Amino acid sequence: xxxxEVDDRPSRLDTGEVIxxxxxxxxxxxxxxxxxxxxxxxxxxxxDDTLPLIMKVPRIKGGDDPATIVGFEVEQxxxxxxxxxxxxxxxxxGDFTRQPYIVMERIGGETLxxxxxxxxxxxxxVVSIGAxxxxxxxxxxxxxxxxxxxxxxxxxxxxxxxxxxxDFGLSRHAQLPDLLExxxxxxxxxxxxxxxxxxxxxxxxxxSDLFALGVLLYHLATGARxxxxxxSVRGLRKRxxxxxxxxxxxxxxxxxxxxxxxxxxxxxxPARRHQSAAQLAFELQNPDQVVxxxxxxxxxxxxxxxxxxxxxxxxxxxxxRPPEAGLRSLRSPILLAAVDVAGATPDLLAAVRETVQxxxxxxxxxRLACLTVMKTNLIAADELVEADGxxxxxxxxxxxxxxxxxxxxxRHEAPREPxxxxxxxxxxxxxxxxxxxxxxxxxxxxxxxxxxxxxxGGLRRYLGSVSSQVAAEAECTVTVVRA
Amino acid sequence: xxIALVTDLHANREAVETVLAHAASQGAQRYVxxxxxxxxxxxxxxxxxxxxxxxxxxxxxxxxNHDAAVVQGPLPTMIPEARQVVEWTRARLDAAQLAFLGSLPMSxxxxxxxxxxxxxxxxxxxxxxxxxxxxxxxxxxxxxRFTFCGHVHDxxxxxxxxxxxxxxxxPSPGMPxxxxxxxxxxxxxxxxxxxxxxNPAACYAIFEPASATLTYHRVPYDxxxxxxxxxxxxxxxxxxxxxQHGE
Numbered sequence: 001x002x003x004x005e006v007d008d009r010p011s012r013l014d015t016g017e018v019i020x021x022x023x024x025x026x027x028x029x030x031x032x033x034x035x036x037x038x039x040x041x042x043x044x045x046x047x048d049d050t051l052p053l054i055m056k057v058p059r060i061k062g063g064d065d066p067a068t069i070v071g072f073e074v075e076q077x078x079x080x081x082x083x084x085x086x087x088x089x090x091x092x093x094g095d096f097t098r099q100p101y102i103v104m105e106r107i108g109g110e111t112l113x114x115x116x117x118x119x120x121x122x123x124x125x126v127v128s129i130g131a132x133x134x135x136x137x138x139x140x141x142x143x144x145x146x147x148x149x150x151x152x153x154x155x156x157x158x159x160x161x162x163x164x165x166x167d168f169g170l171s172r173h174a175q176l177p178d179l180l181e182x183x184x185x186x187x188x189x190x191x192x193x194x195x196x197x198x199x200x201x202x203x204x205x206x207x208s209d210l211f212a213l214g215v216l217l218y219h220l221a222t223g224a225r226x227x228x229x230x231x232s233v234r235g236l237r238k239r240x241x242x243x244x245x246x247x248x249x250x251x252x253x254x255x256x257x258x259x260x261x262x263x264x265x266x267x268x269x270p271a272r273r274h275q276s277a278a279q280l281a282f283e284l285q286n287p288d289q290v291v292x293x294x295x296x297x298x299x300x301x302x303x304x305x306x307x308x309x310x311x312x313x314x315x316x317x318x319x320x321r322p323p324e325a326g327l328r329s330l331r332s333p334i335l336l337a338a339v340d341v342a343g344a345t346p347d348l349l350a351a352v353r354e355t356v357q358x359x360x361x362x363x364x365x366x367r368l369a370c371l372t373v374m375k376t377n378l379i380a381a382d383e384l385v386e387a388d389g390x391x392x393x394x395x396x397x398x399x400x401x402x403x404x405x406x407x408x409x410x411r412h413e414a415p416r417e418p419x420x421x422x423x424x425x426x427x428x429x430x431x432x433x434x435x436x437x438x439x440x441x442x443x444x445x446x447x448x449x450x451x452x453x454x455x456x457g458g459l460r461r462y463l464g465s466v467s468s469q470v471a472a473e474a475e476c477t478v479t480v481v482r483a
Numbered sequence: 484x485x486i487a488l489v490t491d492l493h494a495n496r497e498a499v500e501t502v503l504a505h506a507a508s509q510g511a512q513r514y515v516x517x518x519x520x521x522x523x524x525x526x527x528x529x530x531x532x533x534x535x536x537x538x539x540x541x542x543x544x545x546x547x548n549h550d551a552a553v554v555q556g557p558l559p560t561m562i563p564e565a566r567q568v569v570e571w572t573r574a575r576l577d578a579a580q581l582a583f584l585g586s587l588p589m590s591x592x593x594x595x596x597x598x599x600x601x602x603x604x605x606x607x608x609x610x611x612x613x614x615x616x617x618x619x620x621x622x623x624x625x626x627x628r629f630t631f632c633g634h635v636h637d638x639x640x641x642x643x644x645x646x647x648x649x650x651x652x653x654p655s656p657g658m659p660x661x662x663x664x665x666x667x668x669x670x671x672x673x674x675x676x677x678x679x680x681x682n683p684a685a686c687y688a689i690f691e692p693a694s695a696t697l698t699y700h701r702v703p704y705d706x707x708x709x710x711x712x713x714x715x716x717x718x719x720x721x722x723x724x725x726x727q728h729g730e
Contacts, residue, residue: 066646073663080661095664176660177652454649 005189013057016306018042018098022055025397030439032167033068034058039103051105055089058097070183071169072100077176078168079104080339085162086136092258097456107164112152112216120223120251127258127284129163134281137213138445141206141277148203163365166444187236192219192229196268199236199405207270208279214265214273217266222250226266240268242309256296258289263295268311275332275365278445282367282424285444289424332365333447336363337469341372341399347483348452349403355481356450357407370404371426371440372396373433396427434469439473448477465468485510488672489687490517490633492534493549494524494572495676495726497713498685500570501531501704502675509689509695509700515591515635518547518600520584522565523677523722525712527553527572530676546587547600547633556583564719571718584638594692597627611635612669616651622649622667629690630669633651637675637680638688638699638703640664656701661694668696683729 012417013035017024023041029036037055058072079090079102089105106164112129115121121129133155140147147154149170156164170188173179180188187199195211202208218226226244232235247262248254261283266274274280283290337356339349374396404423430436443447454465471478487506492499506514514537521527538544552558553573557566573581589606590599601609602617604624611634612618618641621630640652644666654660662668673686684701691697710723 068643069665070644077661077663097664175655175658177640177650179642179644179650179666180665182648182650183644183646472535 013037013099014283017086019055019101020094022053022092023104024055028054033071034175038106051089051091051244052108053103054106054461055102066183069096070179072096072102074171075168076100076102077179078145078171078173078376081173081176082145083156083166084139084143086139086164088164088166089163094390101428107156107158107166108158111166112157114128116152116219119220119359121220123221123254123258126217126220127287128161128212129220131281131284132157132161133165133208133216134277134284135445136165137209138277138281140165141209145154146172146174146204146206146207147212148172148188149190149193150216151190152216155391160453165203174204178203187443191231191236192225192227195270196240197270198209199233199240205270206277207273207275210265210273210277211267211270212423213277213280214262217262218266221254221262224250225245241311243301243308244309246295246303249299255287256292257283257290257436258299258407260290260292260296263298276334278447279332281370282444286424287425289426300442333363333369334445335359335363335366335368336437336441336444336446336457337368337370337404338449338451338466339370339372339400339403340433340466341396341403344452346483348481351483352450352481353403353406355479359448359450359479360407364423368404368407368423369426370400370423371428371437372400373436374427374429375433376429376431393427393429397425400425400427434466434473437466437470438473441476448479449474450479450481453480453482461470484514484692486513486515486690486692487511488515488598488631488670488690489675490548490631490672491519491636491647491674491676492516492524493519493676494521494530494675495685495709496524496526496529497705497709498676499530501702502685502687505700505702506689506707507686508584509698511689514542515598515631517598517631518541518545519549519651519674519676520544520547520551520605520659521576522549522568523574523713523718523725524709525716525718527575528577528580531576531583535580535583543591543593544587545590545598545600546584550587560564564721568718568722573715592627596626596690596729597625597630599630599632602632603627603630609634612639612641612671615641615651616650618669619643619649622650622669625658628667629665629695630667631688631690632669632671633674635671636674636686637671638686639671640697640699641669642670643669654699656699657695659698661696663671664695668697671696672699677726678729679725681729683727690713704725 015024015026021042025038025040028038035057037057039053039055054381060068069283070387076093082090088107089102094101147165149167154165154167156166158164168181184463187194187201189198191216193212195208197205198208215226227239230238244266244422246259248259258359264273337352356368360368374392408423428436428440449470451470453467467480471480489502516534520530520534534544552569557569591599597603597607601614602621604620610617612621612632622643640654641647641649650694659718670688672688675685675687678684678686682701683706684703686701688697688699711728713723714720
């Protein structure tokens with residue numbers, strides 16, 4: 001075995017040293033838990049790519065250091081399972097019997113931490129950061145992983161603006177053993193960002209990441225931390241009963257919808273937050289569709305001890321729940337009904353609605369986006385159409401709402417929190433309806449598109465079928481409904 | 484190199500055939516059988532003959548409690564149903580097959596791996612690794628980094644850190660699990676011939692020592708035929724039902 005040949009203590013590393021074919025070029029970061037080295041491959045043959053690389057090497061502080069070791073074990077276990085643009089590409093790892101390390105793609109630029117120094121930031125930047133980080137989180141959650149340490153220094157951006165999440169030392173993979181579960185007697189996470197359930201040792205709820213993102217957005221928008229930076233467990237537990245100061249009290253020009261979104265992220269009971277990162281990204285990208293509740297209007301901390309008690313009860317409810325394995329709320333899909341309200345036959349419209357209704361019944365956490373496309377000319381539209389445009393737009397929206405009316409929960413049923421804002425309406429203007437639908441679905445991380453089949457009219461046949469193009473090009477599930 | 488770990492085959496020809504074919508399709512080059520080749524099922528002779536071929540080709544096999552009972556004859560403490568199966572099985576094996584069972588070792592060590600049927604602390608007493616307590620006891624009784632055992636029919640994975648913290652995990656089939664070299668692991672692949680976790684599909688696991696990667700597998704097999712043979716053989720009908728429901 002390889003372990004017989006070498007010293008079991010990782011030695012001090014120097015520039016120029018070669019480890020398993022990677023040459024240490026320069027130490028780019030010295031952190032509390034790990035050092036980062038820019039590395040290159042010594043043996044270039046076989047590496048077809050020119051991927052810039054870094055090596056992450058844990059800093060073991062004399063003797064046993066379970067926190068560092070287990071965190072690094074976890075990261076070594078989870079990183080190789082991840083893929084996509086929202087994580088650094090994993091390249092290689094070395095185990096503790098020789099020299100522990102992870103070699104991965106180097107993401108250029110600075111972490112979001114650099115922008116934090118400048119908070120409060122312009123609101124459109126805050127919203128854009130929030131949408132991009134939520135999109136990255138959703139991609140991670142789809143891969144069965146909860147980050148559990150979302151904070152500015154763990155977020156980077158690619159040149160195209162997409163967010164990249166790093167540091168999976170506290171993460172949890174639903175299909176891999178949780179090595180951290182039993183390891184520590186203190187809550188694991190970073191003080192200001194830790195969700196109430198993490199404070200209570202629950203490590204299986206992906207909505208914990210939405211809480212952390214809420215803290216981050218609150219800070220970027222106001223320059224203040226919603227729950228301070230506690231260092232004791234007692235200080236951490238305060239967030240279970242103390243509601244944050246509403247962001248608009250600190251920054252009056254912050255729009256009510258954004259306060260609604262941020263305070264919803266910071267709910268103590270995960271069931272009252274957004275049910276998936278995609279739903280949060282959706283709201284940040286569609287502010288006009290955010291349903292405002294009392295949260296949006298708050299200008300001071302919720303009423304005294306009664307408010308604290310309410311928050312605390314919600315926290316207790318959570319505490320009582322057994323920590324289950326698996327990502328509980330992965331099934332909070334976004335459903336897109338692409339409806340040709342102006343062109344389809346009444347039979348087809350009813351059939352599409354019936355299919356949507358059935359899907360909503362089986363997915364209680366689902367969110368429905370109703371969409372129709374107003375076809376515009378490819379070449380600059382003539383005056384008449386331009387003038388006519390806005391009324392056509394309104395008309396389509398009215399028809400779309402009318403179509404979806406039977407899908408709304410009845411007015412007599414008590415509205416439940418996650419159901420609020422379940423249905424949204426969108427009229428797109430585009431020359432190519434199928435392309436617009438596919439594009440919209442991708443940007444909003446839609447899980448399932450329901451669309452009517454083309455009718456058999458000669459004109460439709462001549463123009464081609466929108467539904468077949470959507471079915472061919474969409475990245476998600478597509479159901480094509482026939483009347 | 485990939486090692487297929489197959490345990491608690493229990494004379495179930497249909498399950499064993501399917502598991503071995505699946506392991507071969509996954510690229511398994513070596514086989515380790517963790518005991519209980521007979522008992523419950525209707526094809527003890529066939530299963531033992533396959534096992535002998537594999538052992539002749541370099542596979543490892545260790546003794547299980549059902550194998551020991553068939554070799555020694557039923558124990559006075561056995562419940563009537565078990566006694567009936569042991570007697571039935573003994574009557575269907577020839578001398579060579581019985582001798583082969585009798586020659587199986589209690590455990591086998593290979594590199595940093597221990598193969599044993601029940602546990603590492605008292606293998607001949609056949610105590611079950613029911614939970615974390617027994618798992619810790621077993622891992623502390625061996626220097627091996629990886630212990631592979633059967634006896635318990637439900638797939639499970641235990642781990643013990645250098646600081647003495649133990650964890651357990653119910654694996655998802657088909658998901659490769661990298662086993663860190665920083666801790667000890669106890670792997671229960673789950674029963675191939677008589678699954679009991681509510682899923683009738685056969686269990687086994689594949690381990691790759693080079694990357695220390697473990698993958699649990701579940702493979703559906705022809706349960707109906709295996710159950711029909713049990714009934715036709717006059718064995719207790721409950722054993723046939725049990726296969727069909729995986730309980």
